[in-house]
Amino acid sequence: MSDIANATSTRQPASPDLSPVARPANAEPWKRKDRAQVVGVSLSAILPALFTWFFGSTLALDATVAVVAIFLPLQLVASAAMGIRIFGRRGIAESLLITATVLLSLMVSVLLLSVLWSVISAGAQTISWTFLGQNNVYISPTTSLEYGGVGHSIIGTLLIVGLTTLVTVPFGIAIAVYLTETRGKARGAIRVLIQAMSGLPSVVAGLFVYSALIATGITQYAGWAGSLALLPLMLPTVARIAEEALRLVPAEYRNGALALGAPAYRAFLQVTLPAAKTGIITAVLLGIARIIGETAPLLLTTFAANNTSFNLFSGSMSSLPTYLYQYISNGNDTSTQRAWGAALVVLILVGILFTTARVFGRAKKTTSKSLTKAKSPRKAN
Amino acid sequence: MAITTASALHSENVNVWFGERHVLKDVSLTFPSNQVTALIGPSGCGKSTFLRTLNRMHELIPGAGFGGRVLLDGDDIYGDGVDPVNVRIKIGMVFQKPNPFPTMTIRDNVLSGLKLSGRKTNDADELVETSLRRASIWNEVRDRLNDPALSLSGGQQQRLCIARSLAMDPQVLLMDEPCSALDPGSTRRIEETIVELSESMTIVIVTHNMQQAQRVADQTAFFLATDGNPGHVVEFGATEDIFERPRDSRTNDYVNGHFG
Numbered sequence: 169m170s171d172i173a174n175a176t177s178t179r180q181p182a183s184p185d186l187s188p189v190a191r192p193a194n195a196e197p198w199k200r201k202d203r204a205q206v207v208g209v210s211l212s213a214i215l216p217a218l219f220t221w222f223f224g225s226t227l228a229l230d231a232t233v234a235v236v237a238i239f240l241p242l243q244l245v246a247s248a249a250m251g252i253r254i255f256g257r258r259g260i261a262e263s264l265l266i267t268a269t270v271l272l273s274l275m276v277s278v279l280l281l282s283v284l285w286s287v288i289s290a291g292a293q294t295i296s297w298t299f300l301g302q303n304n305v306y307i308s309p310t311t312s313l314e315y316g317g318v319g320h321s322i323i324g325t326l327l328i329v330g331l332t333t334l335v336t337v338p339f340g341i342a343i344a345v346y347l348t349e350t351r352g353k354a355r356g357a358i359r360v361l362i363q364a365m366s367g368l369p370s371v372v373a374g375l376f377v378y379s380a381l382i383a384t385g386i387t388q389y390a391g392w393a394g395s396l397a398l399l400p401l402m403l404p405t406v407a408r409i410a411e412e413a414l415r416l417v418p419a420e421y422r423n424g425a426l427a428l429g430a431p432a433y434r435a436f437l438q439v440t441l442p443a444a445k446t447g448i449i450t451a452v453l454l455g456i457a458r459i460i461g462e463t464a465p466l467l468l469t470t471f472a473a474n475n476t477s478f479n480l481f482s483g484s485m486s487s488l489p490t491y492l493y494q495y496i497s498n499g500n501d502t503s504t505q506r507a508w509g510a511a512l513v514v515l516i517l518v519g520i521l522f523t524t525a526r527v528f529g530r531a532k533k534t535t536s537k538s539l540t541k542a543k544s545p546r547k548a549n
Numbered sequence: 550m551a552i553t554t555a556s557a558l559h560s561e562n563v564n565v566w567f568g569e570r571h572v573l574k575d576v577s578l579t580f581p582s583n584q585v586t587a588l589i590g591p592s593g594c595g596k597s598t599f600l601r602t603l604n605r606m607h608e609l610i611p612g613a614g615f616g617g618r619v620l621l622d623g624d625d626i627y628g629d630g631v632d633p634v635n636v637r638i639k640i641g642m643v644f645q646k647p648n649p650f651p652t653m654t655i656r657d658n659v660l661s662g663l664k665l666s667g668r669k670t671n672d673a674d675e676l677v678e679t680s681l682r683r684a685s686i687w688n689e690v691r692d693r694l695n696d697p698a699l700s701l702s703g704g705q706q707q708r709l710c711i712a713r714s715l716a717m718d719p720q721v722l723l724m725d726e727p728c729s730a731l732d733p734g735s736t737r738r739i740e741e742t743i744v745e746l747s748e749s750m751t752i753v754i755v756t757h758n759m760q761q762a763q764r765v766a767d768q769t770a771f772f773l774a775t776d777g778n779p780g781h782v783v784e785f786g787a788t789e790d791i792f793e794r795p796r797d798s799r800t801n802d803y804v805n806g807h808f809g
Binding site for chain 1: 604609634635636637638639641644648649650651652653661662664665667713717
């Protein structure tokens with residue numbers, strides 16, 4: 169070995185400069201763009217819309233007519249022309265596909281944003297610390313918005329959903345473990361059942377609990393009955409996402425643990441489960457988001473209430489969806505305002521849950537990314 | 550850590566089925582203590598399958614079937630009432646693809662076997678160092694024991710997996726093509742490790758690399774499966790004899806690179 173090393177070193181004439189050089193600004197040649205091309209693409213994106221706006225307003229055209237008669241044909245021609253200029257003949261199909269994709273996703277985004285906007289703009293006027301903190305006792309449909317609020321409903325929702333989560337998560341994870349870690353004979357049947365369960369209309373779940381427990385006199389309206397009605401709605405979501413998360417853990421890790429003499433349960437608890445942790449947390453959060461806005465099952469099982477109640481086990485309980493329902497059906501202005509406020513609160517809660525789920529999901533990706541980076545530091549992109 | 554004496558391993562008429570398909574027929578081999586045995590043969594001849602029967606990892610594959618006996622110091626590991634968990638503690642395994650546990654640090658990976666089998670050690674630091682030294686990776690990782698195991702290179706990960714097995718102080722170590730995913734430098738270091746380890750344990754290694762078998766193995770078994778028939782051992786003996794004076798013409802063709 170050392171002979172070879174010596175031989176190569178003597179053969180080298182003068183030592184060339186091998187010190188690292190700072191990365192130049194233009195180290196990404198694949199991102200270089202022709203200026204004329206950029207201008208052309210921008211024009212083809214803006215001009216049709218400008219023309220439509222101009223002719224639409226000067227000729228006082230109906231919006232639909234303007235889009236169909238002016239915008240779409242113009243955009244078609246402009247995109248195709250730019251496509252040909254950049255890619256030649258294959259550019260026609262390419263540019264039209266891109267345009268169609270952008271337009272359709274714009275439409276969906278507009279739909280979604282308008283829903284969000286209507287709730288936010290209408291609900292924002294209602295929301296105040298009073299509204300978030302107070303309950304509904306002594307409030308009549310015409311009481312002004314300075315008094316009363318959804319405090320008791322927030323507490324009710326958190327308690328009912330919390331109880332459901334507490335009961336459902338162990339079941340959901342147990343099902344996921346059965347489906348992925350064992351060779352049980354009932355796996356196929358359970359998978360079908362879970363799929364069928366996720367299609368269960370929520371009102372049916374509520375009706376079932378109502379007829380089985382409340383109509384028969386076993387219990388009055390109560391929070392725990394509501395939790396029970398939410399359980400079959402949350403279970404499939406948790407079970408299916410947790411199953412996916414467990415399935416993604418490579419078999420090598422499990423085999424490695426077993427080959428070290430681990431009993432199956434320890435291999436699962438100490439190797440497979442930690443590796444799937446972020447996925448399982450996501451499963452739980454999405455499961456909660458699935459049920460937090462459910463109205464029908466709660467109307468049938470917990471009903472609505474005006475007072476604050478911490479007791480899940482007797483007496484009707486308010487929750488955000490039932491509060492909303494209660495006030496939207498009243499029909500006068502302050503009631504409608506209260507309903508919008510409750511809708512916004514539900515939306516915020518769901519938003520918090522989804523964001524948390526996304527952050528957990530991304531935390532996983534960044535660690536694996538940083539690990540690949542650590543392995544090959546020279547790879548710039 | 551006291552180094553226990555190595556154990557001898559025998560297989561008697563081992564047969565393997567996957568579903569109805571007979572994949573391995575009547576394999577009877579002897580692995581004397583402190584010897585390195587190489588299993589060679591073309592892909593699909595059943596040598597990895599055979600290796601997995603030696604510590605009962607085989608039965609984890611759905612549809613697997615087994616017949617015959619595997620004796621560890623005279624006791625059948627497939628005997629009535631034998632817990633596969635205890636078998637795998639005594640007979641360790643290193644896989645083809647490095648598989649350090651991704652959620653654990655380097656140190657935790659070495660100690661994972663103890664934790665996973667529910668055992669305790671008096672001196673964890675001592676055990677970590679000894680195991681990593683025996684796998685000849687200590688000098689590379691001594692300053693970063695608390696880094697995630699996946700921050701190591703592929704060759705280092707594989708040696709970490711060997712250290713992880715060694716921490717359990719196994720009597721037999723099974724290695725399933727441990728170097729096939731590694732560069733020549735890492736391969737050489739693992740081969741040196743294997744030779745050192747054979748002083749304290751019995752080693753069985755599956756390899757596709759003829760030179761590797763010649764470098765590390767005391768004895769070699771040549772497996773072959775033909776035309777849908779189950780795999781079997783064509784020839785078994787001292788490594789020198791297998792490579793230089795093969796009795797069977799098929800062994801001669803294989804070790805000289807004429808097929809497979």
